[in-house]
Amino acid sequence: MKLTKMHGLGNDFVFFTDEAGATKDYTELAQRLCHRQTGIGADGLIVVVPSEVADTRMRIINADGSEAEMCGNGIRCFAKYVYERGLVAKETFTIETLAGIMEPTLHINNGKVEQVTVNMGKPHFAAKDIPMKADVPMVKHFPVEVAGQTYEVSSVLLGVPHTEVFVEDVTKVPLTTLGPALERHPLFPQGTNVNFVEVVDATHIKVRTWERGAGATLACGTGCCSSVVMAHENGFTGRDVDVAVYLGTLHIRYAEDGTVFMTGPAAEVFETELAI
Numbered sequence: 038m039k040l041t042k043m044h045g046l047g048n049d050f051v052f053f054t055d056e057a058g059a060t061k062d063y064t065e066l067a068q069r070l071c072h073r074q075t076g077i078g079a080d081g082l083i084v085v086v087p088s089e090v091a092d093t094r095m096r097i098i099n100a101d102g103s104e105a106e107m108c109g110n111g112i113r114c115f116a117k118y119v120y121e122r123g124l125v126a127k128e129t130f131t132i133e134t135l136a137g138i139m140e141p142t143l144h145i146n147n148g149k150v151e152q153v154t155v156n157m158g159k160p161h162f163a164a165k166d167i168p169m170k171a172d173v174p175m176v177k178h179f180p181v182e183v184a185g186q187t188y189e190v191s192s193v194l195l196g197v198p199h200t201e202v203f204v205e206d207v208t209k210v211p212l213t214t215l216g217p218a219l220e221r222h223p224l225f226p227q228g229t230n231v232n233f234v235e236v237v238d239a240t241h242i243k244v245r246t247w248e249r250g251a252g253a254t255l256a257c258g259t260g261c262c263s264s265v266v267m268a269h270e271n272g273f274t275g276r277d278v279d280v281a282v283y284l285g286t287l288h289i290r291y292a293e294d295g296t297v298f299m300t301g302p303a304a305e306v307f308e309t310e311l312a313i
C-alpha cells in the first residue's frame with residue numbers, strides 16, 4: 038500500500054487512498070501506523086474515500102483509533118494530497134467530512150500547493166451542540182473544577198469540540214496534566230480538545246493544544262480557529278487574527294456572518310510503499 042506522511046505546522050498524518058473505505062473500521066491500522074516508536078508515527082491517519090455529495094471525502098482517525106469529525110491541519114494536507122495526485126483538478130473544491138462539507142481554495146506555486154484557505158463553516162455555541170452534559174447557559178465563559186481547582190473556560194463546536202482556557206503565558210501551562218483532565222471531564226461526554234490561549238494583542242494570539250485522541254500536538258487547525266472565535270466573542274481580539282503555534286502561524290478570519298476561514302501551509306514529508 039502507498040502511504041504518504043504529511044504535516045500542517047507539525048500536526049502530522051499518514052495518508053492513503055481507499056476506494057472501498059467508506060465504512061471500514063481503521064481503528065487498529067491507525068493505532069499501528071501512528072505509533073511513534075513502532076509505526077511511522079503521526080497524530081492521525083487520514084483516508085481519502087469517494088464521496089456521493091462532494092468532490093471527495095476525508096476520514097480522520099486519531100492516533101488512539103477514535104474517528105474525529107474534522108481536522109483543520111489535516112484538511113489542508115488533504116487538499117494538497119488530492120490536487121497534486123490529480124484526484125481533484127480544481128483549485129476550489131468540496132470535501133465531505135463527518136462535520137459537513139468543507140471548501141478549500143489552493144494557493145499554488147510552480148504546480149505545488151503551498152498554502153490552503155479553508156472555509157470551515159460556522160461555530161456552534163449551544164451546550165447541546167458542543168456537546169456538554171450539563172446545560173451550561175453561557176458556554177462562552179463558565180467554571181470547571183479539576184483536582185480541586187476552578188478554571189474559567191469557554192467551549193465551542195467547530196467541526197470538533199473545543200474548550201479554551203485563556204492564560205497569561207502559554208509556555209507555563211501544565212499541558213500534559215490539565216489537558217487530559219479537561220479532555221475527559223464528565224462535562225464533556227464525547228471528550229473535548231483543549232486549547233490554552235495567550236492573547237498578545239487584538240490581532241495576535243498564541244495557542245498550545247491538548248488534542249482529544251492524540252494528546253499534545255504541535256498545532257491544531259480547528260483549535261486555532263475556535264481560539265480566535267472565543268477570543269473575539271470574549272472581547273479580546275478582532276476578527277482577523279494571526280495564531281502562533283510552535284512551528285509557525287495560521288491566519289484565521291472570523292467573518293461578520295460567523296463563517297470561519299483558515300489559511301496556512303501544508304507539506305509532504307515522504308511517500309513510501311508498505312505491505313500492511
Ligand SMILES: N[C@@H](CCC[C@H](N)C(=O)O)C(=O)O
Nearest residue numbers: 105108109110197257258259
Ligand atoms: N488536529 C486537528 C483535530 C483532529 C481531531 C481531534 N483530535 C478530535 O478528536 O477532535 C486539527 O488540526 O483540527
